[in-house]
Amino acid sequence: MSRVVHYLNQFFAGFGGENAASTPPGLKPGAVGPGKKLQELLGAEHEVVATVYCGDDLAAVSPDALATVLELVAQQRPDLLVAGPASTSGRYGVACARVAAGAVRAGIAAIASMHPENPGLDDAGPAPVIASGASVREMGASLERLAAAARKRLAGEPLREADGRIGKTPRKNVLVDRNAASRAVDLLLARLAGRDAPAEVPVPKFDHVTPAPPIADPSQATIALVTESGLVPVGNPDRLESARATRWLRYSIADKGTAPAGEYASVHGGYSTVWANQDPNRLLPLDVARELEREGAIGALHGEYLVTTGNGTTVPNARRFGVEWAAELRRAGISAAILTAT
């Protein structure tokens, strides 16, 4: 019989909601809360011997709390750690991902469960993550998928997309009997014949963006300049990344009529920045934007510009930046943004 440990947050472990988000790490014997359904689905050959829990606030930010959680897990000598399902709860997802990753690194098999858009997904490292539903309403279905994946993992079988695996999946080389050229031609012929043949490499799906309505009169509007070109004050004082940006920054341009060479430079690692550094207005068109503002073609130019580096940005991060920029600009009373992209 296999030994399984279940990781839950303070809410699912029965301590309360946000008021209990600082619950220190601890352990309860056997299955607790949703763990009971998990036990039922796992069957008699696998026993949930203990439930380790921690408050979301601590788990997501305190390395000591995470270390204690991992110690509690290890003491149970489990054959598998199951973390979540965390749905779309950000801190809980981050906690599940880090607990699972930490367990795998310590030699304990582990899987986590969360919604594909959970910001914690990228933290899971070597631990497989199984997709869950978006909310507690889908807990039943999420647990079924998670239990099925757990049984496979306990049987030593690999977890694939068909099992609901999401996030980084390590590539494994497999020898097949036909070369890529033959397979590609067959795939093309199948598609031309109207058959729905799947690609060998998953193609990312992008959101459909509902267009914003036009603004009526730019001479009455405040417009913002935003950019993914990585243009920052010379010296990159806030250390914007050159690739795989995890953040965006904002700088005042309130008293500036232009973006002078020598004051700004681009840290973007995805293109040659020589021309841009000669004249930063080639990335951030401040000189002309001010001219249009003076002439009254634009009501006003926003006093800051927003910047990130659009080089290998993950789709979830890019999506997050977009949402944050929109919220930020709307809060500042901006009607439209001009985005310069490289």
Added chain:
Amino acid sequence: MLCNLVSVAERVGAVRIVPTRGIPYPTGDPSLTPTEERAWRRALLLRALKAITTPVTGPTQF
């Protein structure tokens, strides 16, 4: 959005697109004299203003 790789912009669903002349200089053109380049930059921004005042239903180039 002012960018050079218009087909990429369309594929990911950007809706108001103003094509530029080069990846490393979205609002520039180093092959022009400074005066001409500034005029080109102004033309781009005026196109951007046209884009934000025009209703669109999907990816549209301006």
